[in-house]
Amino acid sequence: xxxxxxxxxxxxxxxxxxxxxxxxxxxxxxxxxxxxxxxxxxxxxxxxxxxxxxxxxxxxxxxxxxxxxxxxxxxxxxxxxxxxxxxxxxxxxxxxxxxxxxxxxxxxxxxxxxxxxxxxxxxxxxxxxxxxxxxxxxxxxxxxxxxxxxxxxxxxxxxxxxxxxxxxxxxxxxxxxxxxxxxxxxxxxxxxxxxxxxxxxxxxxxxxxxxxxxxxxxxxxxxxxxxxxxxxxxxxxxxxxxxxxxxxxxxxxxxxxxxxxxxxxxxxxxxxxxxxxxxxxxxxxxxxxxxxxxxxxxxxxxxxxxxxxxxxxxxxxxxxxxxxxxxxxxxxxxxxxxxxxxxxxx
Amino acid sequence: xxxxxxxxxxxxxxxxxxxxxxxxxxxxxxxxxxxxxxxxxxxxxxxxxxxxxxxxxxxxxxxxxxxxxxxxxxxxxxxxxxxxxxxxxxxxxxxxxxxxxxxxxxxxxxxxxxxxxxxxxxxxxxxxxxxxxxxxxxxxxxxxxxxxxxxxxxxxxxxxxxxxxxxxxxxxxxxxxxxxxxxxxxxxxxxxxxxxxxxxxxxxxxxxxxxxxxxxxxxxxxxxxxxxxxxxxxxxxxxxxxxxxxxxxxxxxxxxxxxxxxxxxxxxxxxxxxxxxxxxxxxxxxxxxxxxxxxxxxxxxxxxxxxxxxxxxxxxxxxxxxxxxxxxxxxxxxxxxxxxxxxxxx
Ligand SMILES: CC(C)[C@H](C(=O)O)[C@@H](O)C(=O)O
Ligand SMILES: CC(C)[C@H](C(=O)O)[C@@H](O)C(=O)O
Numbered sequence: 001x002x003x004x005x006x007x008x009x010x011x012x013x014x015x016x017x018x019x020x021x022x023x024x025x026x027x028x029x030x031x032x033x034x035x036x037x038x039x040x041x042x043x044x045x046x047x048x049x050x051x052x053x054x055x056x057x058x059x060x061x062x063x064x065x066x067x068x069x070x071x072x073x074x075x076x077x078x079x080x081x082x083x084x085x086x087x088x089x090x091x092x093x094x095x096x097x098x099x100x101x102x103x104x105x106x107x108x109x110x111x112x113x114x115x116x117x118x119x120x121x122x123x124x125x126x127x128x129x130x131x132x133x134x135x136x137x138x139x140x141x142x143x144x145x146x147x148x149x150x151x152x153x154x155x156x157x158x159x160x161x162x163x164x165x166x167x168x169x170x171x172x173x174x175x176x177x178x179x180x181x182x183x184x185x186x187x188x189x190x191x192x193x194x195x196x197x198x199x200x201x202x203x204x205x206x207x208x209x210x211x212x213x214x215x216x217x218x219x220x221x222x223x224x225x226x227x228x229x230x231x232x233x234x235x236x237x238x239x240x241x242x243x244x245x246x247x248x249x250x251x252x253x254x255x256x257x258x259x260x261x262x263x264x265x266x267x268x269x270x271x272x273x274x275x276x277x278x279x280x281x282x283x284x285x286x287x288x289x290x291x292x293x294x295x296x297x298x299x300x301x302x303x304x305x306x307x308x309x310x311x312x313x314x315x316x317x318x319x320x321x322x323x324x325x326x327x328x329x330x331x332x333x334x335x336x337x338x339x340x341x342x343x344x345x346x
Numbered sequence: 347x348x349x350x351x352x353x354x355x356x357x358x359x360x361x362x363x364x365x366x367x368x369x370x371x372x373x374x375x376x377x378x379x380x381x382x383x384x385x386x387x388x389x390x391x392x393x394x395x396x397x398x399x400x401x402x403x404x405x406x407x408x409x410x411x412x413x414x415x416x417x418x419x420x421x422x423x424x425x426x427x428x429x430x431x432x433x434x435x436x437x438x439x440x441x442x443x444x445x446x447x448x449x450x451x452x453x454x455x456x457x458x459x460x461x462x463x464x465x466x467x468x469x470x471x472x473x474x475x476x477x478x479x480x481x482x483x484x485x486x487x488x489x490x491x492x493x494x495x496x497x498x499x500x501x502x503x504x505x506x507x508x509x510x511x512x513x514x515x516x517x518x519x520x521x522x523x524x525x526x527x528x529x530x531x532x533x534x535x536x537x538x539x540x541x542x543x544x545x546x547x548x549x550x551x552x553x554x555x556x557x558x559x560x561x562x563x564x565x566x567x568x569x570x571x572x573x574x575x576x577x578x579x580x581x582x583x584x585x586x587x588x589x590x591x592x593x594x595x596x597x598x599x600x601x602x603x604x605x606x607x608x609x610x611x612x613x614x615x616x617x618x619x620x621x622x623x624x625x626x627x628x629x630x631x632x633x634x635x636x637x638x639x640x641x642x643x644x645x646x647x648x649x650x651x652x653x654x655x656x657x658x659x660x661x662x663x664x665x666x667x668x669x670x671x672x673x674x675x676x677x678x679x680x681x682x683x684x685x686x687x688x689x690x691x692x
Contacts, residue, residue, distance in 0.1 A: 081543075085533040114571045116462040133479075133500070138537045148504040150541040154479070158494040185585070187431040191484045195496040197427075218592035225460045225571060225596050239531070243589060246564035250571050 003035035004305060007066040007270065012044040012084075013279025014289035014333075015072025021291030021337025022070060022298045025317075028341035029302070029310045039066070043088055045076035054087030060095050068301050069272040072294065073279035086136060093129050096269035098262035099160065100167050101129035101238075102300065103245040103276065105252040107228075110323040113251055115225060121252045123231035126168040127241025129262055131160040132192075134238040156192040156237070161199045167265060168235035169207045179211045179232035180204075183220045183240055196237065220244055224251060249276050256289075257322065259296035263304060271304050273297040287332040292318055295340055310344075317343035349381035350651060353412040353616065358390040358430075359625025360635035360679075361418025367637035367683025368416060368644045371663075374687035375648070375656045385412070389434055391422035400433030406441050414647050415618040418640065419625035432482060439475050442615035444608035445506065446513050447475035447584075448646065449591040449622065451598040453574075456669040459597055461571060467598045469577035472514040473587025475608055477506040478538075480584040502538040502583070507545045513611060514581035515553045525557045525578035526550075529566045529586055542583065566590055570597060595622050602635075603668065605642035609650060617650050619643040633678040638664055641686055656690075663689035 008023065010016040023038065030036055041063070048054055063069060069092075074084050092098075107113055107121035137153035165182075172180040182200045186193025197214065204212050215223065217240045223230055224247050236244065249258035258276035275293030283289060299314035317340050331339070354369065356362040369384065376382055387409070394400055409415060415438075420430050438444075453459055453467035483499035511528075518526040528546045532539025543560065550558050561569065563586045569576055570593050582590065595604030604622035621639030629635060645660035663686050677685070 081533045082536040082539065086536060090534065114462060115460055133498075134534060136536075138500070138535075140537045140541065142504075143540075144544070146504050146508075148541055150502045150537040152479075152500040152502075152535045152538045154484070154498040154500070156496045156498075158488075158492050162492075185588075187427045188436065188480060188585075188588075189484075189498045190428040190432060190482075191486045191496040192498045193428065194489075195486065195494055198490070218589050221567060221589055221593035222596040222601065225593065226600075239534075242531075242534075243564050243567055247567035247571065247593070250568040254572075255568065 001033050001035060003037065004030075005065070005067045006036065006038045007063050007069040008038050008040045009043050009069060009071045009074075010040065011072040011074040011279060012046075012076045013073055013281040013284040015044070015074070015279055017285070017287065017289050017333045018275060018291040018294040019070060019072040021333060021340070022294035024337045025295045025314060025340045025344055026298050026302075029313055029344040030307075031310075044074050045079050045084065048079055048084065054084060055091050063092075064096070064269055066270045068270050068305060070294075070298065070301060071272055071274035073275065073277065075279045076281060090134060090136070092272060093262050096262075096272070097130060097264050098272060099128060099130045099164055100261070100263040100265055101127035101241060102261040102263055103127060103241070103248070104259065105245075105248040107252040108319050108322045110326050111253045111257075113253065115228075115251050119227075120229040123228070123234060123248070124171060125234045125236065125241055125245050125248060126164060126171060127236055127245060128160065128164045128238050130238075131156055132238035154189070154192055154237075154239070156195050158195065158199060161196055162203065165200050165203050165235055168233055169203055169210055172210045172233040173207055175232060177232040178209050181231060181234045182212070182214045183217050183234055183236040183244065184214070185217050185240070186214075187216065192237070200235070217244065221247055224248060228252070245276065253322070255293065257292045257296065257318075259293050259300055261297065261300040261304060271301070273301040273304075287334065289333050291333050291337050292322070295337070313344045314340070347379050347381060349383065350376075351411070351413045352382065352384045353409050353415040354384050354386045355389050355415060355417045355420075356386065357418040357420040357625060358392075358422045359419055359627040359630040361390070361420070361625055363631070363633065363635050363679045364621060364637040364640040365416060365418040367679060367686070368640035370683045371641045371660060371686045371690055372644050372648075375659055375690040376653075377656075390420050391425050391430065394425055394430065400430060401437050409438075410442070410615055412616045414616050414651060416644065416647060417618055417620035419621065419623065421625045422627060436480060436482070438618060439608050442608075442618070443476060443610050444618060445474060445476045445510055446607075446609040446611055447473035447587060448607040448609055449473060449587070449594070450605065451591075451594040453598040454665050454668045456672050457599045457603075459599065461574075461597050465573075466575040469574070469580060469594070470517065471580045471582065471587055471591050471594060472510060472517060473582060473591060474506065474510045474584050476584075477502055478584035500535070500538055500583075500585070502541050504541065504545060507542055508549065511546050511549050511581055514579055515549055515556055518556045518579040519553055521578060523578040524555055527577060527580045528558070528560045529563050529580055529582040529590065530560070531563050531586070532560075533562060538583070546581070563590065567593055570594060574598070591622065599668070601639065603638045603642065603664075605639050605646055607643065607646040607650060617647070619647040619650075633680065635679050637679050637683050638668070641683070659690045660686070
C-alpha cells in the first residue's frame with residue numbers, strides 16, 4: 001500500500017492557519033489506500049527566540065527522512081532581517097539542493113488582477129534555487145566606518161545552470177505552446193550572462209520543438225504587465241526569479257494564490273512546497289489569510305510525488321472556487337479550506 | 347550672457363529621430379539670451395563596426411568639456427550583447443561618476459496604463475549609478491567547459507551608498523509628501539543589505555521631516571502594480587533600480603515617456619540625459635518613435651543646469667500634449683516634436 005510521510009512546518013504568523021487548511025485538503029483528496037503520516041516541526045521565530053536555533057544538523061537529519069515538506073511561512077519582525085531567511089529558508093534550500101524553484105502563474109477567469117482588460121496569463125517560472133547571488137558569498141570590511149565595503153558574489157556554474165535549464169526545457173516540451181524564455185541581464189552581467197546564454201543555447205539544440213527567446217530582466221517586468229500572454233515557461237536565475245515571480249503573482253490573482261515548489265528532481269532529498277506569500281503577522285490569528293496558495297502548493301507536492309490525478313483535482317477545485325468568488329462576501333481561512341476540501345472529495 | 351555647450355549623441359536606431367526632436371524643443375524653450383552650442387558625436391554601432399571603438403580616452407577628454415550630454419539610444423542587434431552597454435553606456439556613467447541615476451514616474455490623467463482603475467502615480471526613483479553588480483567585477487574560469495564557474499561581484503561602499511542616499515533624502519525633503527523608501531533585498535543580500543540599511547537609517551536622522559520606510563525589491567514590484575501611490579521617492583541600488591524603473595515606466599505611460607538623468611551632482615563631470623527606452627531598431631527610420639521621453643530628458647537636463655522655468659515649461663507642454671492624445675490619430679515623431687516646440691515657445 002502507498003504512503004506519504006510528510007514533514008509539516010507551519011512556521012510563523014499566518015503559517016499555522018494556512019497549513020491547517022492545506023492538510024485538510026490533502027487528507028480529503030487522497031484515496032483511502034494512501035497512508036498519510038505527518039510530523040510537525042516547530043521551526044521559526046518562536047524556536048529561534050527560545051533556543052537561538054534556526055535549523056540544526058540534527059533537524060536536517062530528521063527532515064530528510066520525509067517524502068516531502070509542507071511549509072507555511074517563516075519570518076517575524078521580532079527577528080532581525082536575514083536571520084531566519086538565511087538561517088532557515090535558504091539553508092534548507094541549499095542543504096536539500098532544491099535547485100528547481102517552480103512557480104506557476106495562471107489568471108483564472110473572474111479573478112481580480114491589477115491589470116486592465118483581464119489578459120491571458122498562464123506561464124510557469126523555473127527559478128534556479130541554489131546559486132546566483134543567494135549563495136551567501138561576499139563580505140564586509142571596515143564595517144560601520146565611512147570606509148566600509150560590502151560585496152555580494154553571484155556564483156554561477158555550468159553544472160548548476162545546465163540542470164535547471166534542462167528541467168525548464170522538459171517542462172516547456174510538455175506544454176501545448178512549447179515556448180521557453182530565458183530571462184537574465186546578459187548585457188551587463190556579462191560573465192554570468194554568457195554562461196547562462198551559452199548553456200541555454202546549447203541545450204536548446206536538443207529540444208528542436210521548443211521555441212526559445214531571450215529577454216533582459218528589466219524588459220521582462222514590462223512584458224509581465226503589458227503582454228503576459230507572451231510567456232509560457234521562463235527560466236532564470238535565483239534573484240531575477242525572486243523578483244519576477246512576486247510580480248507574476250501580483251498580476252495573476254495576487255500572492256494569496258501563488259504556490260511554489262523547492263524541488264530536488266533527483267529525489268535524493270525531500271522537496272519543499274510553500275506559498276509565495278510571507279507570514280503576514282499583521283493579519284495572523286484572525287482567520288483572514290487565504291489558504292489557497294498553500295492548497296495549490298499541496299497540488300505541486302502531490303504532482304512531484306506522482307499523484308497527478310489528485311493534483312489535478314485540487315487545481316480544478318481551486319479554479320472553481322476562485323471563479324465563483326466574485327460578488328460573494330469574504331470567507332474565513334477555514335471556510336475556504338472547507339469549501340476546497342468538499343470540492344476535492346466530491 | 348549665458349550659454350549651454352551640449353554634447354549630442356544620437357546613437358543607434360530611433361536615437362537619431364528622437365534626439366532631433368529633443369533639440370527642437372530645447373531651442374524653442376531657451377530664452378534669446380542663452381547661447382546654445384551643440385556638438386554631435388557618432389558613438390554607437392556604426393562607429394564600432396567601422397573602427398572597433400566604443401569610447402576612447404580621447405573621446406572622454408572631449409566629452410568632459412561640455413556642460414551636459416544628450417543621448418538618444420545606443421545598441422544594435424549586429425553588436426554582441428554587452429559590447430556597447432559595457433563599452434559605452436556604462437563606461438561613460440563610470441568615467442563621469444554619474445552616481446545619481448534619476449528616473450521620475452508620473453501618470454498623467456488620460457494617459458494609457460496597463461493598470462486598471464487609473465491609479466495615482468507620481469514618484470521618482472534615485473538609482474545608484476556607479477556601484478552594485480554593475481562594476482564589471484567578477485570573472486569566468488574553465489569557460490565553455492562543463493566545469494565553468496562565472497561570478498559577478500556586487501561592490502557597495504559606504505562612500506557610494508551615502509552620497510546617493512543623501513541625494514535621495516534631499517529630493518524627498520523638497521517634495522510635498524516628503525517620503526523616502528529604501529528598496530533592497532537585505533534579508534538575502536545581507537552584506538550589502540546591512541550597509542544600505544545602516545547608512546539609510548543614519549542619514550535619516552538628519553532629515554526628521556522625511557518619512558522613511560523599507561521594502562524588499564520583490565515586494566516593491568508588487569506595490570508598483572497594486573498600490574503605486576504609496577511611493578514618493580525611492581532610493582535603491584544599481585540593479586534593483588534598473589529593474590523597477592522599467593516596471594515603473596511601463597505602469598506610468600510606457601517607456602515612450604520615461605526620462606532619465608545620469609547625474610554627477612558635484613558637476614565635476616558633465617551629466618548625461620537619455621530616454622529609458624532603447625534603440626528600437628524594428629521601428630527605426632519610420633518616424634514612429636515617440637520623442638516624448640527624450641523631450642522630458644531635456645527638461646531634466648535643463649533643471650540640472652539651473653533652468654528651472656524652462657524645465658517646468660517643457661513638463662507642462664508634455665503634460666498637456668499627453669492628456670490631449672486620447673482618441674486622436676497617431677502622430678509622427680516630428681509632428682509630436684513640432685507640437686511640443688510650439689507649446690513651450692508659446
Ligand atoms: C524570504 C526570502 C528568503 C525568499 C527568497 O528571496 O527566495 C522569498 O522572497 C521567496 O521568494 O521565497
Ligand atoms: C542598456 C543597459 C546597460 C542599461 C542599464 O542596465 O542600466 C539600461 O537598461 C538602462 O536602464 O539604462
